[in-house]
Amino acid sequence: MKIQPFSIAIPDADLDDLRARLALPRWPDEPVEAGWLYGSNLAYMKKLVAYWQQEFDWRAVEARLNRFDQFTAPIAAADGETFDIHFLHLKGSGPKPMPLLLSHGWPGSFLEFIDILEPLTHPERHGGEAIDSFDVVVPTLPGYGFSSKPKKPIGPRAIAGFWHTLMTDVLGYRRYAAQGGDWGSVVTSWLGLTEPQSLIAIHLNMIGFSPYRGAGTAPLSAAEKDWVGRVQARLSREGGYQAIQGTKPQTLNFGLTDSPVGLAAWIIEKFHGRPSAPADQPPPFSMDQLLANVSLYWLTNSIATANWIYHAVRHGGDVSLGEGQRVTVPTGFCLPPHDLFPLPPEGWLERMYNVTHRHDLDQGGHFTALECGTELVADVRRFLRPYRS
Template sequence: MSITPFTLAIPQDALGDLRQRLQNTRLPSSLPGQGWSEGMDLEVLHDLLAYWANGFDWPAQQARLNELSHFMAELNGQSIHFIHQRGQGPAPMPLVLTHGWPGSFVEMQSILALLADPASHGGDAGDAFHVVVPSLPGYTLSPAPAHKGTGPYEVAGLWAELMTQLGYDRFGAQGGDIGAGVSSWLGVRYPERLTGIHLNYIPGAYRPALDLHPATEQEQGYLKRAAEFFETQGAYSHIQRTKPQSLAVGLNDSPAGLLAWMAEKMLGWSDSPGIDRDTLLTNVALYWFTQCIGSSFRQYVEGSLRPLALADGQRILPPVGVAVFPGELPMPPRSWVARGYNLQRWREMPKGGHFAALEQPQLLAEEIRAFFRPMRQLEA
C-alpha cells in the first residue's frame, strides 16, 4: 500500500464550463403554491443557481479545503482519498469518521478540530482523537470502483485496512447515513479492533432478529413511520438502488439538475437554521467537478444486496452510543437498537438534523468525546 499527500486543484477550464452551463440553465415551470410539495422548490433553486453562477467563490472554498491534511491511499487496488488530522493531547484515540449521501468529507470540516484538538476549543486535551475521514469509494475525491461489489460491507474492510496501514490496530468508528452502515459493519466484521461505535443514525437496512421476541407496540410504530416516510419521500432511495444509471445521465450533464437533486435533501433533512449556501454549494460543486453522482449511487445498489440483517442471537459486540437529533429521518426506539447493538449510551439531542457534523459540530463533538471517555480508561 502507498500513501501520498494530495492537494485539491480544479482546473480553470472546468470552472469556465460550469459557469457557462449555469448561465444556460433551462428550468421547468411550476404551479402556484407548489413549493416543496413535489420536490425542489424552484424559487429557492433559482436563487441558488444565480448565486452559484455569479457570487460563489470556488477558489476561496478550495483554499479552505486545502487547509486540511489530504492524502490518497491504494487499498487492495482501490484508491481512497482521506483526511488525517493527528490529535493534540496526551494519548489521542484513533477514530474513523464516515460520511453518507449526499454528503462528503466537507461535512467534517468543522468537527475535525473539535475532536483532534479539544483543548483549543474549550475541551479537555485528554479527549483528543487522531481523526481519519475517508471519502467513500466513488464519492468526490475517491475514484469509483472498477467493478461491482463494493458496498458498506466491503467499505468496512477497506477502512480496516486503511487504519492498519496508518498504524492504528485499535480504533473507534463514527458515522451517520451510509457512514452509520459502514461503522456498523466494522463492528460486525472486526469487533476485536473496535474500541466503540458512535452513531447519529441507525441504518434503514438494519433489522434485528424478531423470531423469539416480536416487535413491541413502540417498535411497530417506528416501522409504520419509516414506511410512511419511504412512501412519501423515499423515491430518491428507490431509484438510486434500482435504476440509478438513467438518473445519473441527466445529473452528470446538468449542474442545475444536480443541485436540485442534492439540495432538496440537504436542505430538507437539516434542522433550523440548516446549512449555509456556501457549504451546500461546495459539496455539490465537488460532486460536479469529480463527476461522481452516478458512482455515489452504487452504495445504494450494493447496500440493498447485503442489508444489515442480524441472525437470531447475533449482536454487534463493540460498545455503541447513539445521538438522536430532532430533525433526523425516522429513528427507531432505543429498544429496537438494543436488540442488535451493544448499546451503552443513548442521548436525545436538543437541535440538529441529518447532517449532524455539519449542522451541530460542537454538540456532536461533545457527545462523541463523552461516549468514548470510558473506553479510554479501558484502553489505558
C-alpha cells in the same frame, strides 16, 4: 501500501465549463404554492444557481481544504480491484489521542466534518481539555469525490473492510473508534460487527442496521410496532430517490452528470431539512456550504458512481443482520429528531447493538455533523471518554 500526499487542484477549464453551463439553465414549471412539497423549490433554485454562477468561490473552498493534511492510499478489494482512497489524517494534541474514524454518506462528503475537525483534534483550543483529543481519519467513500471509482456497485460491508485496512495496515493503528451517519453509520456498524477486536467503540447518529426478525426472536413490543409503522409511512413519502438509485440509477445519472442545475436540485432537496420541515422553509445551511458539497460532486464527476451504493445495498442486503448477529462492541447513539427515521424505542436498538450510551438531540436533521457539530463533538467526547486507556 504507499501513502501519497494529496492536494486539491481543479483545472480552470472545469470551472469555466461549470460557469458556462450555469449561465444557460432551462427551468421546469412548478405547481402553485409548491414550497418544497414537490421537491426543490423553483425560486430558491434560481437564487442558488445565480449565486453559484456569479459569486461562489470554489478556489476559496479549495484553499481551505488544502490546509488539512490529505492523502491517498491504494487498498485492494477481495476481487482484486484496487482503489485509491482519499482521506484526511489529522494528529491530535494531548498525551495520548484516541484514533477516530469518521465516515460520511450520501449525498454528503468529507466536507460535512470540516468544521468539527479542530474541536476533535485540539479540544483545548475550543473550550475542552487536551485529554479528550483524537487522531482523526476521514476517508472518502469509493466512487465519491477524490477516491477512485469502482467498476461496479459496492456496498457498505465491503467498504468497512477497506476502512479497517486503512486504519490498521496503512496507518498502523492497533485499535480505534469509529463514528458515522447515513451510509457512514452502516459502514461503521459493519466495522463493529466484523472487527470487534480492533474497535474500541462505535458512535452513530443514524441507525445502521435492521435486526433479524426470524424464528426464535422476541416479538415486537407495542412501541416497536408503532415505530416501524411510522418509519414505513415516512419512507413512503421521502424514499423515492432510494427506489430510483437502488433499481435504475444509470437512467437518472445521465441527467445529473450533464446538468449542474439538475445535480444541485437533486442533492439540495435532501438538505432542506427532511423529512418534516415546513414547505416554505429554505435549507438550514448557507449557500456556500451547500454549493461546496454540490461542486465537489460536479467537479469530480462522481455522482453516478456515488449513486451506485444504493443498488449494491438493495441487491446485497448490507443493512440487514442475519440470524444470531449483533454488534457487541460498545455503541453510542446521538440521534436528531428530524431524520429519515423517527427516534426509535430503546428495545429496537438493543436488538442490534450493545447500547451503552444514547443522547436524543432537541434539534437537527440528517446532516448532524454539519448542522449540530458542537453537540455532536460533545457527545462523541462524552461517550468515548470512559474507553480511553
